[in-house]
Amino acid sequence: MAKTVKQRFWQHLFQMQGAGIGHAAGWLLCKPGAARRAIHGLCFFLYTARGPIMEVVIGLLAALVLFFAAGYFIRKNIYREVDRLEARKIEIMNRSLADEMSRVKELKMTGQAEELFEKWRQEWDEIITAQLPEVEELLFDAEDHADKYRFKKSREVLVHIERMLDAADQNIEQIIEEIYELVTSEERNSSEIEDVKEKFKKAKKTLLAHSHTFGSAHAKLEAELYEVYEELKRFEAETDAGNYLAARDILIKQNEILIDLGEKIEAIPAMLSDCQTGIPNQLAEIRDGYKEMSEQGYVLDHIQIQSETERISDTLVIFQEKIRELDLEGISESLQEIHDSIETMYDLLEKEVHANHYVLTETAKTEGALHELVAAKLVSKEETDTVKKSYHLSEEDTSRLRSIDKQVAALQKRFYHIQDRMANEKIAYSLLKEELTELERQTAEVKAEHAEYREMLHALRKEERAAREQLTEARRLLNDSARLISKSNVPGLPAQYTDLLREAQRTIVHVSEKLDEIPLDMVAVNILLEDAVAASAKVHEQTEDMIEQVYYVEKIIQYGNRFRSRNDNLSKELNEAEKLFRHYEYESSLKKAATAIETVEPGSFEKIGMLVEEDLEELKNK
Template identity: 25%
Template structure:
């Protein structure tokens, strides 16, 4: 029971202390709000209203000022009073214990002070804004007045530099001055909202006029001084060059000058309409056209000297190429009597000769034009440059053709020597086989021999033709050489196998009575040798059985054979080979 009472007492003490702390906090906040309100009161809105009121405002500016006066009255006669009353009440209520109501009242007065502060700041800023706008507009009046005086002075002092644009520029300046008078009146009356709209347009129009005054003089100078002088110089230069018999091909320079003069006149009208951007585009085009005419003239002047210098060189070049062509055609005609030309050498040479005729025809016409003083030097220079390239290419092709056929006679001579050697080799191989006195020749060997013999015979026939196809002959030579090498190997194989087989059959006689397998193998080998003419098989048959009876005997006899023959033992050819 006592513990409960103690707890209640402690809770009461804690609650009391909390109430006292909150009351103290509220009183501190009341003091802060009071100080903030005094700060707002100290702002000299009354003095600022009086200063702005002396500006003789009208229109929207006056309406804004009147609204600020109403806001000021609301602040001083309503809001400040409500704040004082609320703060006084809060101070008194802060001694009570109705903390919920106290908190609500504190929140309300805090919001009221904050809103009033924002309104005070807004009124002060807008009053300062009205003063600043009035100051800016009055300064603008002064600045624009000075600027228009300068523009007027420029137009009066340098009206010659603007040509047909001067009337339009003066009219623009007069319109600006009228608008400036309106701006000045609105500023003096204090109607700064309308004055601001007029000022914005004035700034835009003034910048545009200044841009026109800056852009037009150089354009007008080009159209009235620079271009006319250049066109006059071009006409004089053209007359001088034509008197010296210069020509310009299809370019009609007098008409080009006339066209440019027309563009100049038209562009002056564009400039008079105050369209300098469009006029500049046309001016740039005129300048390029004038440069083009200068370039045309300079091109002809520059071309004259190299054209005259190149005449003899080109003539010699053409003459040399024609001589080369004549000699090449004669040589090809002669060679075509004896040889087949498979790569259109003659046709190509004739085409090159036709190109030379065309080049010479162009050259002769150019010489006539130069002699008749009707030549366009740049055109002839282009002809000469192209002719040198074409002639260089023609001579290179002529040399390639001549080189390709130059060795035909030597190739024929070498081919005939080779054919003779082939025939000799065939007879030599035939005698070697005949000297063996064999019972017969293997059909496979005979077939291959006759193939090679027929190839040699065909080669001899082809080389006895009125026209020899050396390309085909060369291919035949390569084929026959390969086949002849193979026949030579086959002949060696035939000689070696037949000679060895004969020796081994004789050597086997010593074993026939004592070894039935030797007798049987000897009989089979003799059949292959004497009747079937299969000497390699006969050798294989008898050699195999001898190695069984007398190991190493075949190798010993074989080595002795090649030693007597004086050649190295060849690689044993397989049956497929």
Template identity: 20%
Template sequence: MLNVIVGIIVIVVIIYIAIVLYQKTLLKQGKAMEAELNRLQKLDLPEQLTKVKKLVLTGDSLTRLETAERDYEQVRQSQFPQIAQDLTAAEQAGKGLNFLKTRDDIDNAHAELESAAKTLDQVQATLVNLQKMEQKHQQAVVELQTNYQKLRTTLLNDNSAYGPALDALEQQLSAIEAQFAEFTTLTQQGDHQKAEKLLVDLKDATTKLEQQMRAIPELYQLNHVQFVNQLMEIKSSYAKAKAEGFCFANDEFPATLQELHEAVQANLENIKHLDLDVVRDQDQVISEQINALYDQLEAEMKARLYVDKHAPVIAQFIQHAHRQNQALGAELEKLSHNYSLEHEEQATATGLGDQIDLINQKYQDDQQQITDQRAVYSQIANDLKQFQQDLTKIEEKQRALNASIADFSAEEQRAHQVLDDLTTELHAIRRRIDNLNLPGIPADYAEYFDVVANEVQHLKATMNKVKISMDDVQKQLTQIQHDRDTLQTKTNDLIDQAALAEQVIQYANRYAATNPAVASAIQTAQHQFDDDYQYEASLATIANALDQAEPGAFNRIEENYYKNKAQAN
């Protein structure tokens, strides 16, 4: 039981301490709000109200001032006392344990204080705004009046720079000055809210007028002077060019000049009505078309200079190409009696001649146009450039064709010399075989030798024809030289195999009496050598048997043979 009582006492003490601490917190908040209330009460709003009330205000501006004054008085006379009362009540309640009453009084004071602070901020902002607006409008009156006077002076002194736009500009300036007079009246009357709205329109209108006055002199000069002078210059240059024999492809100069003149006049009308965006767009179009006419005139004049300079050069080039082709044709005709022309050389030369004739015909047509004063020089200049390219390609083909036939005679002489050399080589090969005094020649070797000999005879027959095909001669020479090389290899193999077979048989005889296998091999190898003329097989038979009787003997004999052969050569 005692423990329960002690527990209850502890809880009561804790609650009491909590209430005391909470009360202190509330009272601390109350002190802070009391300080804020004092700050708000000391604001210099009465002085600001007095100062603003001295201004001459009417309309919405006066309404705003009156509203601000009522709001301030409401705060001063009602909310401030109520806040003070709530804070006093909270302080009294805080001396006891009625923390609920203290909390309610603090909350009420806090809400009233926030409302009062917000209202006073709005009042102060309104007063500042009215003062600034009044100063702004007074200053604007002076600045705008000065600015309009400058604009008026500019229009008066430089009226010629604005051309047909002068009347519209003066009308705009008069309208702006009328708005300015209204703005000045509103400012003097103190209706700054209406004056502010009008000031925005005034500034926009003034800025627009200033921009137009800056832009129009250049636009007017461009259309009234520059474009007109350029069109007159182009018209004069065109007439002079026509008199000097110039012609123009798709000649639309007269119509284009008329259209441009009308466009310039229309643009002056646009300037008169201050449609400056339209003027700028049209200026771009007109400028581009004028430049195109200038470019066309300049192109034809440059083209004539090019034609005058290069036409004689092309004429000489055509004559040169024609002479070259005639000489090439004559040479081909001469060669055709002795050689077969198998790569359409004559057809190629004829085709090149046809191309030269076509170029010459076109060149003559262009020259006739110049004589008849019908020439479009830019087109003729392009023709001359194309002629240059085509004639250069023709000349390259002529050189290549001439090079391909220039060595026919020399190739024939070289072919005769190679043929003689081949005949001599075949005789030398025959002598090498005969000098061996072999019992006979293998059939396959004899057959291959006859093939090469027949090829040589066939080439001789080809070379002795009235009209030689050098392609056929070169093909036969290539084949014969290849077969000759193979025959040389076969000949060397035949000589080496026969000589080695004789030496190995002779060496193996030392084993004939004691080694039946060697004796039998000697008989077989000798038969292959003497009767069948199979010297390679004979060598293989006796070499295998000797290696069985005396390993390494054949290798020694073979190495010694090739060593002596190399020394002999």
């Protein structure tokens, strides 16, 4: 009995649920006729179905669509990866090692060259005949797995193919690198062997021509050169046998050995000369100089020449043994340190000679300088006693002289101590020189301090003379002020001016009395003198101002008399100005008169000022 469309749909649906969505999808894709019939049945079913069954069917249909879409994109990516790996496989197949192999065939195809050539040929054949065909089969497998929706398995196969192709690539690159190494080894051997042979000949020639300069090291050098000779013969044999890589290793090693031997052949003669002749001669010279200076009375115990020369001699014996064994490491630096030590010993001995000369010549100079300082100190003491009779010295000034006296006594004591050590003790001249130099420095400092003290004493007298000159100048200013007043016919002096004049005269008298005191206290004199100079200068300044005011008032009143009869206000102001003038209030009188005349005739004060200036100039010149 034929199945209805609805029955066939449910049958396909149950197949999908029972066998899995993946198998059902595969069945539908692999059997298009069945798929069409299923779809027709599905469409009819959807057309006739109603209610919950419709919702289930729509959900399943949506899931199928999503599954088909995902499967499509995954398969597309897998096919793309298969194409990429296929292209890479073809690229490897198209790579040719013919050019590289042809370079190998140009060599002697024996020994190592032949073995390597056969090895590379077999590896290449393995890649072409075995590995790449296997890759081809695996690519088909990957596609087949993808067609059957076995995506995980397909990806695993693709990863395996990638690794196989990577390994093939690496193998080919290694073959090319090994071919390059073999061919270039032969080329470099051919070009470098001549340089190595030249180094060998040069070393051999030097050993033959200057064998006496190598001492006991000559035999060791000859032996090592012979070993190099044997290795170079082995190099030729390996090259003839086609073992170019082994020959390369031999050549590199022997070149390094010859470079090392060349450096040793160049260094050993100078080292042996230093150890056997140069340094021993210097040590002998130092010992002789040390002995001679000791016999002349030099104290040299602090230099320790004996122990240092013995240490160096023992070291030289060790160095000669190491040179015989060609163990030169560190010897050059150590020899330089020995030369530095010898130079230091020479410097120390020379320092003692210079110190001896310095002590012998400078001792007398230092003694003379101390005698001069003592004599100068005594003179200063007498000058101080004399100054004290006329001047007042502060405690600080008197203590400076006592300090100088103590320092001079200490310097004398120290100098006598140095003289005593020179005569009775065994002491190095270098130490005596240091003490004497320090004594000279301190003597110079005390001498400078003493010179400052004497300058202070002389300055006191200079200060007194300067004070008397300033006092004379202050008196001159007062006398000049009195002369101006007398010549100007000033009618009288204001009380304020009279007080200022008396104060100036009083301070001058005080300064004069202070200058006559014994002992003279210049600090007090200077304080009073400052007041006296300021007061006399102020008196002179106010004298000139007062005379100028008197002249102005007189001229203004004379000028204003022509306007009095016509101007009652002016007459009144001038009368008041005259009244102030008669009471010696010249400044107030001038202000009132000047204001009054400017009111009547502006600018008249300036005209009168020109006349006053002429009168004042004439007064000063009288």
